[in-house]
Amino acid sequence: MNNESKKPREKLLELKNPSQINTEDLIAIILGHGSKEKNVFDLSKELVEYIRTNLNNSITIEELSKFSGIGTSRALQIISALELGRRFKWTQEKIRVHKIGQGEIIQGDCLDVMKTIPDDSIILAFTSPPYHNAINYEEHIKKLEGKIKYWERKEVSYDFYRTFLIDRFKELYRIIKPGGHNVVNISPVGWNGIRVPLPFHFAVWMEEIGWQFKEDIIWEKEIAKDKRSGVLMQHPYPGYYYPSLVAEYVLVFQKPAGKKEQNNIYHFRSPKEKQSNKLDMGDY
Numbered sequence: 224m225n226n227e228s229k230k231p232r233e234k235l236l237e238l239k240n241p242s243q244i245n246t247e248d249l250i251a252i253i254l255g256h257g258s259k260e261k262n263v264f265d266l267s268k269e270l271v272e273y274i275r276t277n278l279n280n281s282i283t284i285e286e287l288s289k290f291s292g293i294g295t296s297r298a299l300q301i302i303s304a305l306e307l308g309r310r311f312k313w314t315q316e317k318i319r320v321h322k323i324g325q326g327e328i329i330q331g332d333c334l335d336v337m338k339t340i341p342d343d344s345i346i347l348a349f350t351s352p353p354y355h356n357a358i359n360y361e362e363h364i365k366k367l368e369g370k371i372k373y374w375e376r377k378e379v380s381y382d383f384y385r386t387f388l389i390d391r392f393k394e395l396y397r398i399i400k401p402g403g404h405n406v407v408n409i410s411p412v413g414w415n416g417i418r419v420p421l422p423f424h425f426a427v428w429m430e431e432i433g434w435q436f437k438e439d440i441i442w443e444k445e446i447a448k449d450k451r452s453g454v455l456m457q458h459p460y461p462g463y464y465y466p467s468l469v470a471e472y473v474l475v476f477q478k479p480a481g482k483k484e485q486n487n488i489y490h491f492r493s494p495k496e497k498q499s500n501k502l503d504m505g506d507y
């Protein structure tokens with residue numbers, strides 16, 4: 224029997240490589256069988272035709288259900304398969320994974336990366352988000368690579384920046400385990416000539432997402448003191464004094480969890496797990 228006359232499932236089992244199976248057969252594998260009116264091959268052909276011509280529009284359950292033999296559950300199967308394909312293709316283009324020892328570094332926009340991570344799966348996030356208007360990171364990298372001499376500041380509205388952060392910390396909230404922590408290094412920033420109290424705004428944005436505020440740690444920057452006394456030297460009058468920037472904030476938030484919740488990271492830990500994570504108190 225040649226491959227043409229074989230059933231789609233048998234073809235895939237034998238060839239083991241889905242890229243060698245035609246699209247109608249792949250749909251037929253998802254469907255499993257046809258309907259009273261139509262065999263699975265004809266139904267698959269019609270569906271492939273419909274999907275091809277509507278790839279740029281949204282393919283909805285309602286539209287798929289108009290095909291005889293396609294009910295809600297089959298429409299959901301097809302939509303899920305299409306979304307999986309789209310998601311992984313897009314992920315492959317935008318994300319790089321570098322294996323390091325037993326772990327991995329995933330390189331990409333953190334929003335794209337987090338979308339590939341399941342709910343409630345991370346214990347700790349520690350981040351220093353970009354100061355969007357302070358550094359133009361795309362050009363900054365080019366300067367470091369010696370491709371350009373100077374980088375230009377990129378004007379970004381505070382509202383855009385707020386949405387940028389909220390989108391990402393909302394996604395982080397989804398993937399952090401209940402009881403897990405989100406530690407953020409953040410500081411006031413200069414914005415159009417004004418010093419904006421970013422950490423204080425940020426704490427409110429985080430609370431609106433659902434994060435529980437836990438700690439405000441002051442990072443004293445011994446070697447990175449940003450002296451602002453030059454203005455006073457030039458204008459030695461009251462009103463020209465600006466304190467040197469010697470510290471940044473490190474804000475700690477937690478994803479709330481009920482004590483009895485099974486997935487709360489601080490409960491239901493086995494004695495073995497607890498023991499293997501015992502801290503060396505000599506460090507304190």
Ligand SMILES: C[S@@+](CC[C@H](N)C(=O)[O-])C[C@H]1O[C@@H](n2cnc3c(N)ncnc32)[C@H](O)[C@@H]1O
Nearest residue numbers: 331332333334350351352353354360361391408
């Ligand atoms: C304030 S710096 C923190 C630098 C970091 N502490 C370090 O030592 O490399 C912000 C960093 O976020 C990166 N970044 C900016 N936008 C990002 C995004 N959407 N996803 C992931 N990283 C991003 C920038 O390239 C930059 O390295």
